[in-house]
Amino acid sequence: MDKIEDAVKVYVLSKQFMSENLDAIVNIERDYSETWLPDNFMMDVPMKWELSRYASIGEKPVGFLIASLREDSIALHRFMVDPDYRDRHIGAIIYSDFEQACMKIQGVKKITLNVLADNTGAIEFYKRLGYAICSKRSDTARRYGMEKILRE
Ligand SMILES: CC(C)(COP(=O)(O)OP(=O)(O)OC[C@H]1O[C@@H](n2cnc3c(N)ncnc32)[C@H](O)[C@@H]1OP(=O)(O)O)[C@@H](O)C(=O)NCCC(=O)NCCS
Secondary structure (H helix, E strand, O other), rough: OOOHHHEEEEEEEEHHHHHHHHHHHHHHOOOOOOOOOHHHHHHOOOOOHOEEEEEEOOOOOEEEEEEEOOOOOEEEEEEEEEEHOOOOOOOHOOOOOOOHHHHOOOOOOOOEEEEEOOOHHHHHHHHOOOOOEEEEEOOOOEEEEEEEEEOO
């Protein structure tokens, strides 16, 4: 296989997979500043175990996306690609599968997320996927709200 993206497969991140592979999932975010505790990963929120995704190369999880349903929008809570596997379109591959699932849910108008204002790489990544900055919060960690409208 020539390109790594050809070896990447995307799956629904079920609660069972999360509990059985928590160490591998947590390891993916080893270089991220705001770490989550195991309880955050395992927490039940609406439609989380249907909407969330992970990517694998063979048996190795290399990225994940966690999301949930909120009335007429979907909240994207967390999105990480293993630092050793970034910039090979794995994030874009996971995202595409996720957005297709979002589109299938009746009544969902948009996807929303928060990103640290100094995370310029992620902001650029989301802009390329069609997101726009919609709010700027100035609490202790400065964050931007971003959203993508799926349908009016
Ligand atoms: C953000 C993240 C998920 C992107 O995943 P990735 O697999 O590296 O991104 P991709 O290779 O799929 O990139 C898709 C597009 O976004 C662009 N992009 C990705 N990271 C970028 C960056 N840091 N700066 C500018 N553009 C970037 C790519 O160039 C690519 O553009 P193209 O389609 O025109 O070639 C990954 O960098 C990551 O895990 N970052 C750390 C965690 C994080 O910040 N998460 C988001 C906040 S919760």
